[in-house]
Amino acid sequence: MASGGPNLECRMYEAKYPEVDMAVMIQVNNIADMGAYVSLLEYNNIEGMILFSELSRRRIRSVNSLIRVGRIEPVMVLRVDRDKGYIDLSKRRVSEEDIARCEERYNKSKLVHSIMRHVAETTNIDLEELYIHIGWPLYRKYGHAFEAFKVIVTDPDTILDPLTYEVKETGPDGQEVTKVLPAVTPEIKDALIKNIRRRMTPQPLKIRADIEMKCFQFDGVLHIKDAMRKAEAAGTNDCPVKIKLVAPPLYVLTTQTLDKEQGIATLNKAIVACTEEIERHKGKLVVKDAPRTVSEIDDKLLREQMDNLSKMNEEANGDSDSEEEEDTGMGDVDVENAGFHE
Known part of the structure; x- marks a missing residue:
């Protein structure tokens, strides 16, 4: 990233860490003596670990047949230590239903993230700031920002115009005043609409x-x-x-x-x-x-x-x-x- 440019690194969701018993998408980085170190792709690549005992319910004959460096796949969250940043994961405990739901969510989130990142880059705004004002409020309101983006393809005003955020300022009398400002500037709105329509307009x-x-x-x-x-x-x-x-x-x-x-x-x-x-x-x-x-x-x-x-x-x-x-x-x-x- 060029010096002085916007920060384009950010997690996809408002929560900094996943919840226990949640399926998350990971990429395997390294296989060590005790297990595999992985990156949680939806959480800005924070590190997690899969112990070998959590790779399979069956006897492990070959670790390479179960997990390989570079592979991307869903796993289950076992423990999260928010203070130390440790995340323990399991491959053997994730069900077929969990896998399907995780893959669907990740594919939607990845598309949203790609659009948000491009808009942040072209408008010279930090990606996390864009998520705070636009992305995460849409996740809260619509369950997933992807669902809001689908509506933006045909009706952007209904989705984007109501978005606001609050700032606190000190008035002339020394009292703190809360102001409500529009979250989406004309420049950001134009960039968002163009990117969303280009990436999400359905093809016959x-x-x-x-x-x-x-x-x-x-x-x-x-x-x-x-x-x-x-x-x-x-x-x-x-x-x-x-x-x-x-x-x-x-x-x-x-x-x-x-x-x-x-x-x-x-x-x-x-x-x-x-x-x-x-x-x-x-x-x-x-x-x-x-x-x-x-x-x-x-x-x-x-x-x-x-x-x-x-x-x-x-x-x-x-x-x-x-x-x-x-x-x-x-x-x-x-x-x-x-x-x-x-």
């Missing part, structure tokens, strides 16, 4: 389902196109549905939404509409993969698959013009003209 999820669809009737291609249109018509403004041909008879349905359950329900509705239409013409639809969230990696793999199939089709078409393809019941679907390519 991509939901996808894979189906196989066939129709061997005369004009089967047209019936498949009609079924695809029915699927897209099942979408809404919040959950638009798109359907693409990968390679006959494989298709993918996709939608993007902030609400995972809504997206899955919409795609299921689209599959039902598509099934009813194709079966009306004695076709068949089979769900290969039910609606689920997909990542950018999944999208990339799908694009690569479609590109490879497209190249293979081009090479096949260049070699010969086989009329046997007419027997598939699919033909060459003009997906682009039907509005199914992005």
Whole structure:
């Protein structure tokens, strides 16, 4: 940290030490003869210790299989000596439920801390001062500052404007006077809102389902196109549905939404509409993969698959013009003209 700059070191919570029987997130720093020395990540890296006897309920065959330098994980607080600063911890006493709750809390706290630290740095204010005036009051009022930050994304005034703090001054008559001041200056408010919106604005999820669809009737291609249109018509403004041909008879349905359950329900509705239409013409639809969230990696793999199939089709078409393809019941679907390519 540059000389004269703000102090950016501070615990995440108002309490200087964790409570006994509380699960906390630690990072292992060193393994000694008696146990492991660790840093409590939520409490400004104060030191704690896990005795080897508190590593596992079972017989320890290898310490390295249970704990390693650099590892980050939840443990249980056994004892806290506030005078001497000793904190004894246990890995073997932390339950699966404790682990889940600790990880959820820590991930939220880490995001809040990152935002607060950046705001303190850019506005040249000590991080602890920012926590005293803004962060910890929000923890007290909302249970976790993360919940308040979520509201700030859309309604910052409701959360930030009521925050105040008191200062005591000596008046002209020598009497002590208490003044109530706004905790959030315009500069801090602007920095907070910008950082929170940049880091916490929810990103839409991509939901996808894979189906196989066939129709061997005369004009089967047209019936498949009609079924695809029915699927897209099942979408809404919040959950638009798109359907693409990968390679006959494989298709993918996709939608993007902030609400995972809504997206899955919409795609299921689209599959039902598509099934009813194709079966009306004695076709068949089979769900290969039910609606689920997909990542950018999944999208990339799908694009690569479609590109490879497209190249293979081009090479096949260049070699010969086989009329046997007419027997598939699919033909060459003009997906682009039907509005199914992005």
